[in-house]
Amino acid sequence: MAGSTGTFRSRNRVRQQFALLAFFLLIAGLAIIIPSNATSAAQNPIQSGKLTQKGRSLIVQVSTSHEINMNRLDRRPEFTGGNHRYLCLQMNPRGGTTIIRICLGGRTRTYRVLGVSRTSESGTVRSSKVIRAEVKKVNDLKLVATFDPRDAGLPPGRYAWRISHHSGQCPKSGPMAKPLADCLSYFPAKRRALYDLRPVIAVGCTGGNGQFVTHGPRGRKRVALTFDDGPSSYTPEILRILRWKKAKATFFMLGQQVASYPSYARRVLALGNEIANHSYDHDLLPSSSNIRHATRTIRRVTGFKPCLFRPPYGAVNSSLLRSVGEADMKTVNWDVDTNDWKLPGAASIVSTVIHRVSPGSIVLMHDGGGPRGGTVDALASEIRGLRRRGYKLVTVSELLGNRVIYRPALR
Numbered sequence: 001m002a003g004s005t006g007t008f009r010s011r012n013r014v015r016q017q018f019a020l021l022a023f024f025l026l027i028a029g030l031a032i033i034i035p036s037n038a039t040s041a042a043q044n045p046i047q048s049g050k051l052t053q054k055g056r057s058l059i060v061q062v063s064t065s066h067e068i069n070m071n072r073l074d075r076r077p078e079f080t081g082g083n084h085r086y087l088c089l090q091m092n093p094r095g096g097t098t099i100i101r102i103c104l105g106g107r108t109r110t111y112r113v114l115g116v117s118r119t120s121e122s123g124t125v126r127s128s129k130v131i132r133a134e135v136k137k138v139n140d141l142k143l144v145a146t147f148d149p150r151d152a153g154l155p156p157g158r159y160a161w162r163i164s165h166h167s168g169q170c171p172k173s174g175p176m177a178k179p180l181a182d183c184l185s186y187f188p189a190k191r192r193a194l195y196d197l198r199p200v201i202a203v204g205c206t207g208g209n210g211q212f213v214t215h216g217p218r219g220r221k222r223v224a225l226t227f228d229d230g231p232s233s234y235t236p237e238i239l240r241i242l243r244w245k246k247a248k249a250t251f252f253m254l255g256q257q258v259a260s261y262p263s264y265a266r267r268v269l270a271l272g273n274e275i276a277n278h279s280y281d282h283d284l285l286p287s288s289s290n291i292r293h294a295t296r297t298i299r300r301v302t303g304f305k306p307c308l309f310r311p312p313y314g315a316v317n318s319s320l321l322r323s324v325g326e327a328d329m330k331t332v333n334w335d336v337d338t339n340d341w342k343l344p345g346a347a348s349i350v351s352t353v354i355h356r357v358s359p360g361s362i363v364l365m366h367d368g369g370g371p372r373g374g375t376v377d378a379l380a381s382e383i384r385g386l387r388r389r390g391y392k393l394v395t396v397s398e399l400l401g402n403r404v405i406y407r408p409a410l411r
């Protein structure tokens with residue numbers, strides 16, 4: 001009994017060994033087939049791709065195995081059929097089904113535009129447009145495209161991405177017929193890579209050169225509305241109106257108010273307005289350390305280092321102007337005073353603004369330091385009236401020709 005069981009077991013073992021051998025043969029066979037696939041992968045024209053964020057821009061770098069003629073690429077191709085030649089970055093918002101494809105090339109103005117298509121997963125184009133970009137050919141094998149992801153309809157968030165390239169030589173029928181997959185290559189080849197597109201925040205500005213100004217250049221119909229002494233409980237309503245009217249303003253904040261209302265200060269900035277320094281606690285002719293204390297507070301709370309300073313009561317002397325310059329700011333007063341702090345009523349504030357502005361004006365108002373209902377009530381009509389007279393509303397830095405410096409936020 002024990003012997004027969006032994007024989008049965010050994011027969012079973014032989015079968016197992018045979019199965020094992022067959023399995024190894026299969027693996028060996030696959031190993032012979034795989035190198036031929038690996039060879040075709042080595043011929044992938046897209047050798048590498050990389051995404052980076054700088055300032056407000058998203059930068060795509062693509063390295064290719066051979067030179068790709070940009071003029072022959074289709075920047076608004078069909079993805080489902082046809083022999084379109086393209087080289088695109090495809091971004092797939094995590095959790096969404098739409099794919100946004102950003103495509104290089106085209107015959108005209110090649111180096112300044114990209115085609116953007118929103119497609120379904122099957123490749124059907126739902127909408128397409130052209131956006132401004134900077135496209136550089138670093139050398140024959142390397143392309144770099146820089147664009148603002150907001151223009152491409154890419155909000156901050158997580159994306160699965162790939163670079164896709166179609167050679168455009170893929171006849172569907174006839175003796176040269178090939179499957180689509182043979183003409184389409186990807187980087188990464190197998191699965192999509194993940195990218196965290198971070199929100200962009202303003203961190204500083206140019207132009208903090210110690211100058212003293214009361215208005216901007218008079219040549220263009222632009223006006224800067226400014227609000228002093230906040231942030232306060234009135235600030236959110238002012239922000240709501242600015243947002244509704246798609247207008248921007250500059251907020252000269254007190255350090256102590258920023259410390260009391262940090263979320264309002266952050267919201268001012270997040271909505272594209274400018275934050276400026278109005279001293280820490282509204283001291284007349286504040287000291288250098290008072291001014292720097294306000295800058296430090298604004299920076300700690302919002303991440304933004306202001307470049308503009310407005311003296312409390314508009315009072316200046318040479319030592320104050322020197323302190324402001326040493327703290328890398330400009331001193332900014334105004335040429336239109338609404339006197340809103342005297343509570344003249346909304347109608348009077350509107351009328352003052354509309355009748356006293358001229359191109360380049362800086363308008364003084366207040367979003368803190370007292371009851372500001374009149375200032376709030378005047379704002380929408382003010383904006384309407386200024387626009388009707390052909391004025392564009394800008395921040396003070398914009399009015400003075402300075403730039404805001406942006407950086408992707410850290411997570």
Ligand code: ZN
Pocket residue numbers: 228229278282312313
């Ligand atoms: Zn003030």
